[in-house]
Amino acid sequence: MATPDPVDPATLEIKTRSIEQTLLPLVKQISTLVSHRERPLCSDRSLRAVARVGQAVNLAVERFVTVGETIADDNPEIKQDMYEACKEARAAGSAIEKLCECAMEDSLADRGSVVRAARCLLGSVTRVLLLADIVVVKQLLLAKDKVARSLGRLESVSNFTEFVKAFSQFGAEMVELAHLTGDRQNDLKDERRRAQMAAARQVLERSTMMLLTSSKTCLRHPECPSAKENRDTVFCQMRRAMDLIHYVVKDGVLDCSESQQSYTNSQNPQQEDWDSSTVCSALKHFERLVETTRMTLLGPGCRETLTRALDTVVERTQDFTDSAYTSHEHRENILLLCDRAKLELNQLLRIGNSMENFEGGGGSPSSEMEQAVLGVLRATRDLRQQLGTTTMEQAGDLGQVTKAGQELVSTIRNLALANDIDRLQESSDRFHEYIEHILEVCKLLRHVALSESLQVSAKFTEINLRIYGPQVVTAAHTLARHPTSKIAKENLEVFADMWQWLMSDVTAVAKDVLELSQNRPEKQVYMSLPRPGKHGTTSKPLKPVRLDSEEQAKIAKAGLEMKLITSEMDAETEKWQESGSALEENNDIVKRAKNMSSMAFSMYQFTRGEGALKTTQDLFTQAEYFAEEANRLYKVVRQFSYQVPGGPHKKELLENLDRVPTYVQQLQFTVKNPTVGKAATFTKVDNVIQETKNLMNVISKVVTTCFVCATKYNLDFRGLSARGSGGSPYRGGDGAGADGEGGGAGGDGSKAGSAPGSDPSV
Known part of the structure; x- marks a missing residue:
């Protein structure tokens, strides 16, 4: 039908x-x-x-x-x-x-x-x-645009009567926007976008009082340039926050409306400013590429990609080495570790080049290449630790710096009231030095933050401090010019309150970043497939957790999508087996595909609270075996592809096949990523299901294309093998591995005396 x-x-x-x-x-x-x-x-x-x-x-x-x-x-x-x-x-x-x-x-x-x-x-x-x-998003953006128009009216008023009327309307519209953005923030799934929305809402909330006092001061003292600077800065920062709301709601699309024209070059919001990457994310990306060489070896494109990725890491360490507050010892250590990483990578590239010359680009990683991979990963691990140590040293001085800065704000306030311009300038210069110091710490905290929400918090704390911090001094200069002005004094008090908020933000971010770094276990660096005598790929199992029905419901859609992909592949393999032809029972591609399908089905059952997988650790173990089996299937299909004549079918097969190692690595990294707390464990479960679904999807396309090629060109599957059973105690099938053998010693489903994937031929 x-x-x-x-x-x-x-x-x-x-x-x-x-x-x-x-x-x-x-x-x-x-x-x-x-x-x-x-x-x-x-x-x-x-x-x-x-x-x-x-x-x-x-x-x-x-x-x-x-x-x-x-x-x-x-x-x-x-x-x-x-x-x-x-x-x-x-x-x-x-x-x-x-x-x-x-x-x-x-x-x-x-x-x-x-x-x-x-x-x-x-x-x-x-x-x-x-x-x-889209309709919900439209309503939110309309509310945002109404607030933007109200801001424009507030900026153009010339007397108090008009200002009070315009501010009243602005307040009502801000309340509506606050409700809509709050609902959207709570509804967003992406951690980074949620944190960005929270940052934008916080700026709007805190800026409203400054908008009131700075506008009143500017109306009272229209000839005062510092009063106008205060007011213009608040307007600019609020528009920046609304553009960030647009950016989040539209998922990374900048607002290209006319309001953008009001920014100066130094304040124009840019995507790289809001979504800038960190040195730790660059390191993680580089390490993934290095790990992938174990399966793909080193082609010319891979060499260029690895070199470029390491260059990005080194470039981002410049925020550490260029900082005036980084000690000479730490600066030298960072530079030496960057050079060591370059040397280790060059060694890996040389070995890869020699293997390609002698083996024609085929074969499996040699022990020499394995040692080179480990050498690169050791260098990046040591670099990451050194960057963390440097950040902790600078953050350790944060308490004294913020305290001294707060005392200086009180001094600046008193000097402005006393109209002592000379000493006010001197204190202002010292205050700017404190701001620069704290900005440097925020920058390093963002680089080493382990969660995306903390990266965003550190970034926007830095942005707000850079823009609003100096405005304390600007407000003080207005008061110094008009020491008897009540509104100028109130304005300075409001900006001083903003400074206190910013210092609280800095302290909270530093505490959260350092606590998370200390509480989270060291990530296992050597992420290769298991060595002989070991089973599984994590060094220490996580504490098993059972998901409740609500949590299972949240991951049910991803599980069902994976199940539907699995069902399609099952239907395909059944169809080809029923047709007889060249697909005999000893067809290793069919066996491994069915083995993976059985594993995926057991993971689908987990999302429904059924089947053999009872705890999250069971799921993670199953995902490890699933990734290892995908790697072995990749090797078998790679051998089969040599038989396929050139043409569109071979091109399609290789395009899909070349995606497998990347998806395998992503799943393995996700499984090995340590978690702390039940919420983080649930997020990891969701990610594992998603990554398994992605890998299953590409495997299904590979297997289908293999069958098409085998039938069209009458090719023989026999003789293809990627040895190592890869069976799993949780497959949900008959307990046999892909080679028809049951679980080995320890009941892990592998052959006795060898781990999945440990055979040298793999």
Whole structure:
């Protein structure tokens, strides 16, 4: 039976929790339906149950798309796209109902059609929700634009009566914007975007009082340049915060409206300013590339990429070495470690080049190359530790610096009241030195922060301090020129309060960054596949945690998407096995693909609170075996690709195959990433499921293309092998490894005396 062309749910990224929660009932219904695919429908009762589920799905979809079409009628800008998405959802829901009715006649013989229709339904419903979210975003941006217009009116008023009226309207609109942005902040899934929204909202909230006093001071003393500077800075910073709101809501798109013209070059918001990367992220990226060489070896493009990635690391360490507050010893150590990393990388590149010359680019990593990889990783580990030590040393002085700065603010206030211009200038110069010192510490804290939210907090604390810190002195100069002005005095008090807020922010960020660095275990650097005599790839297992039903529901959609991909691959392998031809039982590609499918199914069951995987540690262990099996399948398919004649099929096969090592590495890194606390563990579970889904998706495409090539060119799979069983105690299958052997010593599913992937031929 024909079904609509599937819309891949993996390409529709969900950025908010509300959409995720709306999808959950549908995910549960489709999960119930797909679960019947795993067991035969041998009774009338089970057949009727399938039919009822199909009817329920179609009815729910019909109600859902009716709401979607109502939204479309009220919003012309999304009307066409919404109607198309609703049409796709209706067609998929109807197809599912008809296919389930057919189960009464042929016991769901066309199971692949059910899976494709389910994927299409999930994708089209997600599209409807994403289009509806555009309406929510539109409302928020309209509220933001209203506030922007009010700011423009406030900036142009020339008397107190107009100002009071305009400020009253501005206040009401700010309240509306605060509610909408608060809801959006809580709804966002991405940690970085959530922290950026919080930073923007904080600036708007804190700046409102400064906007009031600086505007009143400017109206009272229009001839005073320092009063105008205070006011203009507040307006600029508030507009910057609203542009950041736009940037977050539009997921990285800058606002190109006319308001941008009001910025000076030094204050114009840039993406690299808001989303600037850290030296630790550069190190992590470089280490991933180095790890990948174990599977891909070193091609010309890889050499260039590695060199460029290390150059980025070295460039970002300049914030440490250029700082006037970094000790000579630490500066020398950082420079020496950068040089050592370069030398170790050059050694790795030389070995890779010699292997390519002698082996024609084939084979597996030699022990010499393995030692070179470890040498690079040791160098980056030592560099990371040195950068952390340098930051801690500077942060250790933060208490004294902030205290001295606060005392200096009191001195500046008194000197302004006394109209002592000379001493005020002297104190101002010292105050700017304190600001520079604290800015340097913020910069280093951002570089070594382990979480994205802390990186964002450190970055925006630095930005706010750089812009608002000097305005304390500016407000003091206004008061010095008008020592009897009550509004000028009030204005200085408000800016002094902002300074206290900023110092509290700096102290809190430093505390959080250092505590997280000390509490989080050292990340395992040597992330190679297990060596002989060891099983698994983590040095110390995490404490097993059971997820409650709510947490399982949150990851249910990702689990279902992975399950649907798995079901499609199962249907493909079953079809090819049933056809006989050249795909014999000893076909290693089929075996390994089915083995991976079985592992993925057990991980899907975990998201439903079912199956053999009971704790998060069980899931992580299963994910490790899954990645190792994918690596072995990659090796087998690589051998098979040599038989495929040149042409579009071979090109497609190699394009998908070359993506496998990257996805394997991403999954392995995710599994090995240490976590502290249940919330972090849940995030890790979600990430592991997502990475497994991504890897499963590309493996499914590789296997399908292999079968197409084998049939078209009549190729022989026999003789292909990537030895090492790779069985897992949690596969959810028969416990046999890919080579048909049961679990080895210790019950880990590997052969006795060797670990998965330890065979030299791999």
